[in-house]
Amino acid sequence: MTSGCFFHEPIRLPIDLNEQSDTLKGTDLIRVSKFYKDSKDGRFMSFLHDDARTLYDVFRKGAKESNNGPCLGWREGPNKPYQWLNYNEALLRAKNFGSGLISVGLAAGPHTLVGLYSQNCPEWILTEQACYTYSLVVVPLYDTLGPDACAFIINQAEINVVVCEDEKKCNLLLDKAPRCLRKLIVIKDTRPTTNQRAKNRGVEILRFEDVERLGAQRNHVELPPKVTDLCTICYTSGTTGNPKGVMLTHQNVVAAISAVILQLSEYKPTYKDTMISFLPLAHMLERCCENAMYLVGGSVGFYSGDIKKLSDDMKALKPTVMPAVPRLLNRMYDKVQTELQRSCMKRILFNMALRAKEGEIKKSIVRNNSTWDKLVFRKIQESLGGRLRLMLIGSAPLAGNVLTFARCALGCLVVEGYGQTECSAPVTLTIQGDYIPEHVGPPVACCCVKLVDVPEMEYYAINNQGEVCVRGTNVFVGYYKDLEKTAEVIDEQGWHHTGDVGMWLPNGSLKIIDRKKHTFKLSQGEYIVPEKIENIYIRSQYVAQVFVHGESLKSCVVGIVVPDVDVVKCWASENGIPGTLSVLCNNPEVKRLILDDMLAWGKDAGLKSFEQVKDIYLHPDPFSIQNGLLTPTLKAKRPQLRAYFKPQIEDLYQQLD
Structure with a gap:
């Protein structure tokens, strides 16, 4: 299937998008895939072809x-x-x-x-x-x-x-x-x-x-x-302590890829991809x-090893299929937005194109050959080789506006998955033709999902909210040489407790709304989810990185912000404020500008007043893997950040008292 073969034909919706998952027989709390008829009876997919089980x-x-x-x-x-x-x-x-x-x-x-x-x-x-x-x-x-x-x-x-x-x-x-x-x-x-x-x-x-x-x-x-033999031990970097070795069998991985291929139905990769x-x-x-x-006999071309030259590699390879992560799409989106700031005409044209393409996507029409594609989006499509027909996004949450932008601008099918190493990657996957962003679709055919009460955070399964738990043929055997850690996440019934908090939407798809570990209560008894707040503040153009902190003895939260060096320097020079980033970080005007913008984003996103930071400290050096403040998968190491910025945090609270 080449990229130009869907012209005005809408995507054939494989299932009713208003009912994206089934429930397991005899229970209404466990949800399963509609793509595999045995799922309702508690049997899960292990393979697509009898001759390809390892x-x-x-x-x-x-x-x-x-x-x-x-x-x-x-x-x-x-x-x-x-x-x-x-x-x-x-x-x-x-x-x-x-x-x-x-x-x-x-x-x-x-x-x-x-x-x-x-x-x-x-x-x-x-x-x-x-x-x-x-x-x-x-x-x-x-x-x-x-x-x-x-x-x-x-x-x-x-x-x-x-x-x-x-x-x-x-x-x-x-x-x-x-x-x-x-x-x-x-x-x-x-x-x-x-x-x-x-x-x-x-x-x-x-x-x-x-x-x-x-x-x-x-x-x-x-x-x-054999099917039951281990194929890999994939070590995941914890935010604390030594990495844990996730033991995966051939069956685990084959089940995971089979379920995804099954769900993609006619959009699945083939030997032509x-x-x-x-x-x-x-x-x-x-x-x-x-x-x-x-499995399907497709070709895989490796990039040359330098992420800055990825676009050159893609132009040479002209791929039709691409796995991607939010960071890549966010960068693409930001680059486009920066370019649009320079020209009013370009901005008007771009927004018209976006609206027109969004209208098509809502009718399940995905294509890259409309007039708008030729006029406005061609350059973006060419930068990825010009032949992309399928993009699969995973690894972290993606903002709805960025996902919709990608669907419009790339003119290819974009599906978003949610998963964990412990589940050989996929747990859920959005369905082709579902244009609504900010959810991760129904369970794939190799597993079932249930939500379990998290009373301390006031999430209850009866309200369709709770910790995401997974059972199925893709779920790992355990952590290598670590029975204790295995017992912490796999219960007696074989359910893997992911630590993520999800919510069932009325259409049977899953939305990830929280993380179980990183929450704290303020002195007035309100629960704070710092990552949720950070994901809103990071949208500010002035903010490169942000760490939100609160304590049970305090009534408010504060933030550590690493400013976006280019944006802040640009603003400073326009306003006649000299100095390096370190100097600008100490400038009260710069701090006011950034704090006001963050609070505006917070207000727009509906943050409650106790969720908004009351003060911030500007720090010129980024959090990185090297300085021990980020995990290898670029997640914040919260305990380390807390310890590292202890003096600044204490100082912020002192000034607020």
């Missing part, structure tokens, strides 16, 4: 579906075209590399864990498939975990071999290398000094291609995995999207 089978199925079509694509550099490995070649190389892993001393079978520390590239997938060929388990490592967490993982999982991208990553691992680490297999060549450094620590460095060559010579007999790979493969959203592409 990720080992999935890849082989894709080779057949595509008739050995292009599988893994990459570019050697800017202005270079994409080159491709076909499915059969990828399968052969994966088999050889897997045989090589056995040849260098790993035991085949699901008790052997292999570390994988690399950016997205063909070798990542070759390693993944190599592991599955011999029932080994993939343990991804990623930069943002930091060296301590990586060492913790290698140690906990007793990993002997890590497949490693380059010199830099090798050295990061060698800095803290635990005893059990024996071999690093490098994709890109390393210098003799690094090899020597490794040797001194009792670690051998081997080249990827040498291991492949050795495996081809030895040609060990394959040992395909090409996907751009740029979200980290160490996270389950990207892993699932790619394995879904391999």
